[in-house]
Amino acid sequence: MDPKLGRMASALLVLLLLLEGGMFSSSQPSGLLGEVFQYIDVHQDDFVQTLKEWVAIESNSVQPEPRFRQELFRMMGLAADKLRRLGASVDSVDVGHQQLPDGQTLPIPPIVLAELGNDPKKPTVCFYGHLDVQPARPEDGWLTNPYTLTEVDGKLYGRGATDNKGPVLAWIHAVSAFKALDQDLPVNIKFIIEGMEEAGSVALEELVHREKDRFFSSVEYIVISDNLWISQRKPALTYGTRGNSYFTVEVKCRDQDFHSGTFGGILHEPMADLVALLGSLVDSSGHILIPGIYDHVAPLTEEEKKLYEAIDLDLGEYRNSSQVEKFLFDTKEEVLMHLWRYPSLSIHGIEGAYDEPGMKTVIPGRVIGKFSIRLVPHMNMSVVEKQVVQHLQDVFSRRNSSNKMAVSMTLGLHPWIADINDNQYLAAKRAIRTVFGTDPDMIRDGSTIPIAKIFQEILQKSVMMLPLGAVDDGEHSQNEKINRWNYIEGSKLFAAFFLEMANLHQ
């Protein structure tokens, strides 16, 4: 489809929604905000072009390969330049090297700290974002090249489009609109942008500690825009996220593989052990089988229960947009609770076994299973670690296998919960009403954005998650996208939020 047609179609859709009234009843505001909105609308093709340039960079932080690291450095350099051209003072902080389990050392991409304005009469809002991405290979099932942003029907497909390059750019566009119109920014703005989020935000926590009394001393509010709405069209505000503890379990007979004809029948095969270990973790109803794992999960109160009932979620539509035939649960409330307030366990894959198309008659000699548990308040990570290790040791010892088993928790990220009566939640609600003409869904996020918890714990500042992406954006998946509409209206939302924050501060 001609991208111009796509934009026309999406403009038409916006128009229809405006005319329709009801839920999306906002009209173009007058005054400064109106000018800002107009500026953003007029420049939307430039904004898409910039996103295209950023998506083109394969800034994969998950696979520890030097070529990806080079791309990450290039990505962070580009972001620093962009912020400098906006008039920000920019500091690209060298945060040293990363030690990999195999002894290899790789440089960590710099963390960009930037600031615009330091008027003591204005509130200071710090925006956090990341520019690294999950791996994506065209052969995994992408319909377009993951590193060539491609617009189809108003959807901008590309790795990192919604997670998190698009939202970072939307915030920058909001600032640039005020600048282009020669207007003072309503708030002091700071940026902290990293390149290792998908790999567990290596080195970020240490930097936040170090900058607590310097860069962050004047910061009052922190905004993160790294998750999704739970609807395709209705905005949301997020007040909690699950944590994550990622485990590897290695079973080893020897380093080399075996021929299944020459050795099949006389070995304790590592894959048989591993499959039994992984099969002992969760039952077919999604219930985690590790003893004690639910002990510290916060009990469900009647008050909390009502929160889920108020959420506007059409389960059928959600299922359709997810292309899932059937969920484990049949009611909206159960589905939301199992995504947000109960732990879950997912098996991600196996390293070291035969994983390619075709047939190979191999007995893998050493295999590594990978799974993770999404943590919720008030699970304790080190308790969870002990429970997992103990459980796997129990299962393994019952097998009487002569292989060696080693369990390790390779990543541990705490869950996070915010106070939704804070000023910036109020300002964001108002901004959402202005741009989208509706109140947001008040939601949690089942995935882990560790930085929320880090900011809250270390800085003791208010943290808010203000997502821009639609529920079907497919972050971490094949054919990730951000809608042009979300990207552009999201830029407006941030601009409106700046003004509302200034208003509340007066």
Next chain:
Amino acid sequence: MDPKLGRMASALLVLLLLLEGGMFSSSQPSGLLGEVFQYIDVHQDDFVQTLKEWVAIESNSVQPEPRFRQELFRMMGLAADKLRRLGASVDSVDVGHQQLPDGQTLPIPPIVLAELGNDPKKPTVCFYGHLDVQPARPEDGWLTNPYTLTEVDGKLYGRGATDNKGPVLAWIHAVSAFKALDQDLPVNIKFIIEGMEEAGSVALEELVHREKDRFFSSVEYIVISDNLWISQRKPALTYGTRGNSYFTVEVKCRDQDFHSGTFGGILHEPMADLVALLGSLVDSSGHILIPGIYDHVAPLTEEEKKLYEAIDLDLGEYRNSSQVEKFLFDTKEEVLMHLWRYPSLSIHGIEGAYDEPGMKTVIPGRVIGKFSIRLVPHMNMSVVEKQVVQHLQDVFSRRNSSNKMAVSMTLGLHPWIADINDNQYLAAKRAIRTVFGTDPDMIRDGSTIPIAKIFQEILQKSVMMLPLGAVDDGEHSQNEKINRWNYIEGSKLFAAFFLEMANLHQ
């Protein structure tokens, strides 16, 4: 280590063994055979160089990629040239195309048919070999480049060195020695060499059918040298092989992957289903759990039992050379029986899950488990197929999963058993005594060489497997090798076998 030193060391070892007497008490024979042996000894470096050139070709038939197919065509062309220069009449038979499951079509490398001599007074021996190899990637744990034949301590490391390029060349060298010495070949020789063995000998069976009354009409004996001894130093003769039925089981929720934060807790995760399915196949003692699978396994007779007792196998040494801490069984007899006359089930791996180093928080949307069952007399392949499908359907239906499961048998190869009182077994025993000064171990092979069964069934001719490689050669594994000693003495063995066959024929 300097390769020259390696050769000196290995020559010294041979000398020591010769001096030592006892088990390896042969001396250089006189007459024609002595000249042939001397010729082979003198030209051994040339023979290693030719093997190096053949190993350098990445003739991978397992992964259906056009670039590998090109290499296979190049490999078969090189072999045809080599045979032509030996004076053989050579026919490179085009056997058409291969249809892959994804609809793709790839050309099959030609099958080389060659013949040398057609004296009706001599017996006609046909040698079968293959020049395709299993996949090998340097990063899988190879200490040397798998496609650069590298000699260390008399071991020639490289993919295909022992399986099966080295043995094919040893037969060619045996023939070339008679030719170089201007001597008549004691037997008429035919060759059938293919390039698709590792992919299930696609198109070979059809060709054998077609050539039954032409190329094969004069053939009385078929020799295959595509397996290993069960000792590092003592030769063997093989009279049986296991079959193999290879299965894939696909579990699919949707084609795309999911983010484990956004969807973890509400899905029937395909990996949880697959791990349960694979975990239901075999218990920790190696016993296959598929109902009925042992029903048709031949009962063990007292007579057969004695065969295993006679085998010269030091279980401790075998375990050490295999780098395995403990086998499933503690006696030589039990180990041999579970490798040769009982079925085994190995889980090879999973396609579609996360298989790379590092962490990825993905819920794979569609995964394919791969496993195979080594078949023994008198298991029936189509019965096994039905049992496997029924079992997996039963396990899956008990899970009440909303995912789709599909089981398919992608390869089925029958087991094979030979008559060990045949002429060529007798000739081979004598030749082994001449070259190695010992009687061979009379063994079966746990792996599958389907061509043995094909020749036996279609041509009704005597089939013998005469292995050259040592037990620790690591076929299909990382760091595959053939010992220089086995390669060179193996060339002599074939030459001696030609003469013994001629003697028996008189």
